[in-house]
Amino acid sequence: MFVSARKLTQFLKPLSEATRDGVDLTVSLDEHGNLGWVGQLIKGLLSRFHTTLIKIASTAIQLSQQAPDLANLSKQLExxxxxxxxxxxxxxAASRTLAATVESITASASEASAFSRQVAEAAESANVNDLQSRNQIQAIGESTSALEQQMGLLKDSSASIGEVVELIKNIADRTRLLSLNAAIEAARAGEQGRGFAVVADEVRKLADQTMTATQNVEGLLAKIQEQVASSSDTMTAMSQQVHAGITVSQQAGASIEAASRDINTLIAHVQVIADASASQNDKVRAITDQIGAVVESSQQQLEGSQALAANATQMSAQCDTLLTEVGEFRFAGHKRMRQVVEEEITKWQLSRLESDDLDRKLCALYQRETAFEMLCITDTSGKQISSDVESGKVNLDGRKNNWSDRRWFQEPARQRRLYVSDLYRSVDTNQYCFTIGTPLFDQKGQLLGVMSADVRFNHIIGQ
Incomplete structure (x- = not known):
């Protein structure tokens, strides 16, 4: 079978046009004539290739949709x-501080226990010394009582001496009186009584000396009695103080004994605290070791989370790369959306571009087709005339945009034909999209502007 080069070129022309903007998998060749079997074969290959790529794109989109969530979750986990x-x-750190504190408490408890024993020994010694002091004070009290009794006897004896001195004084007075009478009688006797007068005079002198001595003794005795009385009073007061001291000493002794018993009880408690602190110290050290293992495990978990975040980010980037490669192909969904746009523009029968009228047309188109992400229209210079129509709403701020540097505007404006971009990720919605740039003509065929239709890729492949 012979096929001319001209017929072969004409037969393969749709394939060359199919690669003009990406790779159109919906192209079909002539299935009649001598080369019909080739067209059917190529059509079957393209169909199978189309189906496979759709599955790849669908899986890639699912992965790409999960990748950001996985990345976010991994970041949260990190x-x-x-x-x-x-x-x-x-x-x-707190457990180490606690361990050091418990260890310090244990040491302090041990020191307190040792000190308590020293205090107990001191209290016992004080108790013994207090007992000796009480015995000594008791002995002093007994000596004071005996001395007080002796002072009473001395006071009584001094009173008896006073009576004797008074008796001697009376005898001296009478002797002196008798000596005076004897002197008078001797004077009456004259010469015969002269010797008797001398004796009487001596008796008078002796009575005077006795009186003088008696007076001196009486003065000394008065002083002695005064001192004895004062000493007796002092001794009585001292005896009272000694007895009071005995009472206080007994009370102090009882207090010391009670304190000694309390100290012994305190020693027992301190010893229990010391033993408990030592046991707690061991437990705290065990907990500290366990917390150290938790810290190490947390570090490993953190490293795992960081690795997971890195893998999720890498997977997202790889999905982007895969979809970018797949995005060079044009599927049946591309063809359908091109037809939707072209049919809609044909219905408009434009003669000029008016912003509010364009917004109404774009809103109506957006409501009919859910695959659109955003719609807008520019003039021939790339300045946007319409609003941004997205999510069924009109955003007037879009009229400030200038798209003259975008390929979706440049290609339709230059070649006067529809242009379909490769796949990209939308900045606003993070969804994969492609843009259909369509030139807008008036009824005379003059270029009025360019329409941009951003289409969600997942909608055209059934996702």
């Missing part, structure tokens, strides 16, 4: 792992 590690490190 943040929580960092917080957990920080908390674990803080707990570890």
């Amino acid at each position: 943040a929580r792992a960092q917080a957990q590690q920080a908390n674990a490190e803080n707990i570890a």
Whole structure:
């Protein structure tokens, strides 16, 4: 079978046009004539290739949709792992501080126990010394009582001496009186009584001396009695104080004995605290070791979270790369959306571009077709005339945009034909989209502007 080069070129012409903007998998060749079997074969290959790529794109989109969530979750997990590690490190530091504190408490408790024993020994010694002091004070009290009794006897004896002195004084007075009478009688006797007068005079002198001595003794005795009385009073007061001291000493002794018993009880409690502190110290050290293991595990978890975040980010980037490669192909959904746009523009029968009228047309188109992401229209210079129509709403701020540097505007404006872009990720919605740029003509065929239709890729492949 012979086929001319001209017929072969004409037969393959749709394939060359199919690669003008990407790779159109919806192209069909002539299935009649001598080369019909080739057209059917190519059509079957393209159909199978189309189906496979749709599955790849669908899977890639699912992965790409999960990748950001996985990346966010991994970042959250990483943040929580960092917080957990920080908390674990803080707990570890606190546990180390607690261990040091418990160890210090244990040492202090041991020192307190030793000191308590010293205090107990001192209290016991004080108790013994207090007992000796009480015995000595008791002996002093008994000596004071005996001395007080002797002072009473001395006071009584001094009173008896006073009576004797008074008796001697009376005898001296009478002797002196008798000597005076004897002198008178001797004077009456004259010479015969002269010797008797001398004796009487001597008796008078002796009576005078006795009186003088008696007076001296009486003065001394008065002083002695005064001193004895004062000493007796002092002794009585001292005896009272000694007895009071005995009472206080007995009370102090009882207090010391009670304090000694309390100290012994305190020693027992302190010893229990020391033993408990030692046991607690061991437990705290065990907990500190366990917390150290938790810190190490938290570090491993953090490293795992960081690796997961890196893998999620890498997977997202790889999905973007895969979809970018797949986005060079044009599927049946591309063809359908091109037809939707072209049919709609044909219905408009434009003669000029008026902003409010264009907004109404774009809103109506957006409501009919859910695959659109955003619609807008520019003039021939790339300045946007219409509003941004997105999510069924009109955004007037879009009229400030200038798209003269975008390929979706440049290609339709230059070549006067519809242009379909490769796949990209939308900045606003993070969804994969492609843009259909369509030239707008008036009824005379003059270029009025360019319409931009951003289409969600997942909608055209059934996602």
